[in-house]
Amino acid sequence: MRVLNKKSTPAGLTWASMLLPLLFTVSMVGHAEPAQKGEAKVDKLVPEVVTTKHKMTIQNQKISYQAISGETILEDDKGEPQASIFSITYLRDDVQDSSKRPVTFIFNGGPGSASLWLHMGLFGPKRVIVPADAKDDGAAPYRIEANDYSLLDESDLVFIDPVGTGFSRALGEKKGTDFWGVKEDAQSIAEFIRRWLIEHKRWNSPKYLAGESYGTTRAAALVDELQGGWTDISVNGVMLISSILDFSHARYQLGNNQPYIGFLPTMAATAFYHNKVSDADKALGLEAFVEQARQFAIKDYALALLQGSRLAQSDYQAVRKQLARFTGLSESYLDRVNLRVSASRYTKELLRDQDLTIGRLDSRYTGQDYDSGGDSTDNDPSGYGIDGAYTAAIHQYLYEDLGVKLSRPFNVLSTDVNRGWNWNISGKQMHYVNVAPYLGQAQRENKDLRIFVGNGYFDFATPFFATENTFADNGIDNSRVTMHYYKAGHMMYVEPASLAQLVQDIRAFYHPNGVK
Known part of the structure; x- marks a missing residue:
């Protein structure tokens, strides 16, 4: 996907456990009829998006915004469709100078997860409520309400579902496995971001990435893709929610302590x-x-x-x-x-x-x-304990609030993607993926790149001390890293006090000089 790459690549290989080279051009489309995997003919795609207008109140501030839900079709240099990436964009209406308005690109992990968790639990304009006392969420109906903790007042938001998740899929002669890998995934998301910046004329806006779980792995690899080529997109900040960058800290294998x-x-x-x-x-x-x-x-x-x-x-x-x-x-x-x-x-x-x-x-x-x-x-x-509520919430919200008309299944979490993931990022057969050096090199080549890390004390998927050990090494400038801790787990935002503190910490991250 990139002609030239200035970066070196850290070593890594297959890590099979769940967590829960073409130049691409892209065009924006919205409603689409289902296409079979590997089907070359995709002329039923309709080149339009679904745009809806909304109003809400965030932190006692009235916000009007538009939600843009649709597909981005990635094409090769011959114009042949390769993949469809579904995203939801939220743009605040009353912005006078978009060059000063941040845009945050958001995704979850898995690999194989759609971006519903951060969408319906933290950043987005609606939030699903699950029991605060770490109890099972039970069955519908669930509470879905306006999210007073949304970050839409601080930044425009773009929620991205990678290929094989949500409504996103491979097209034409491509297969899902062509996009399922540390490098392959980062390349396709980088091309999506480049096209989004063109479509919305936002190349000069502050840019942030926010990922959770494997999404933090994706964020580090994505920084390398965005800043590593000659069409450089420098990133202002990376938010790592429940971080996993060096998998040697999570892979129980004989001889690895x-x-x-x-x-x-x-x-x-x-x-x-x-x-x-x-x-x-x-x-x-x-x-x-x-x-x-x-x-x-x-x-x-x-x-x-x-x-x-x-x-x-x-x-x-x-x-x-x-x-x-x-x-x-x-x-x-x-x-x-x-x-x-x-x-x-x-x-x-x-x-x-x-x-x-x-x-x-x-x-x-x-x-x-x-x-x-x-x-x-x-x-x-x-x-x-939480998946029933989040699954119901994203489906209800997509079809009722956003007016999405796609009839094909929305993949919340795909085991096919997870099992088919290519963890080899170096071309060498090494034991563990480690993308942390990408962040260190990106910092050395971008003096403004800052990193936010959110950790849950009760998270056995991405333990906080392993994250601390990762950041103590790998050439990362920790003077530009802020570590935060919450008395909750992997999705710390399901716990109300942790949610409030997390949002406060992220707001501060958007304003490094303390001026809003």
Whole structure:
């Protein structure tokens, strides 16, 4: 998709677990009849978009805006359709100088997820309400209401569904797998953004990227695509919600001790939340207890794992005692797992004595399995605890509020995309994807690039300490990075107090000099 690339590429390879070269030109279209995968004839596409007018109040400020829902058709240099990317754009109406108005391009992760979570939970003009006490969302009807926390007063918003998610799809002779990969995905989204800037005459506006979960991986790869070619699009800021950039910190594999270190403070936060720590530790408060877990993880625990069989028995016992303190697990259990507790085992083991499991995306949630045996949970209670509400909300909103007429299925989360993902970004067969160096290099070549990182204390999908370890390395200028922490999980915005704080923090990020 790019003729020249000034960048070098970090090494990486396949990582199979879920998280939940052509030059392209593009044209904007709206309503379309379904086309079969791989079908070359796509003349039924109608070159128009759906535009609706709306008004709302955000932070006591009345906002009028338009919503533009439609497809962008990516074509090769011969004009042959390659893919359709569906997006929803929100543009504030009363803007006098668009060059001073930021635009934020937003996407979720998976890989294989549509952008509904950040759309209906944080940035967008409507929000679906799920129980604040980490309980299951149950069945419809759900509360869908105007989002007083929307960021539309700060920035125009563009929600992007990558190929294979939402309504987006491959066209013509192309297959979905042609777009399902770290590099392939970033290239197609970069071309979409270039075309959006042309269509809306916004090349000189401040530009932000916002991604969640694998969307943070996408954001880092996307910065490289946008800033790396000779048609340079410099980015003002990148927002990483529940970040995962270096997968060596999340991939449990024999011989790799990084995840055991990176996940430990999340285990400490979880044990604290579920009252599996001593009264003395409870009295410390969450943040202080977690800080002690950090120090133990990076010092005594990391050293013990590195020493392996060379570890003296007295040191082993001391480490085991502290590990039991921070995890809430018994010393006998820690003996059986050789001081190494994986996240999947932990979510099953911590509350086994109560016949309960805990969530992966948000460990505040609890669930019940068919039985209390085994090493891993049947399902993630923090996943099925919110997905019904978000799925209903995005469908209702698309068809009722935005007037979308597309009849083909809207893919909330595609396992086909996830399983078909190409994680090899270097052309070499390496063990772990690491896109963090992209951000370091982008900062070195763009003095204004800043990075926002939002972390949930109770997130076992993208643990906060692993993120801290990633940002401590990889050539990133941490003077231009702001780290924020919330007493919630992967989607911290489902918890009201965390949502309010997150929005306040993002608003400040849009105004680095403190002037609005």
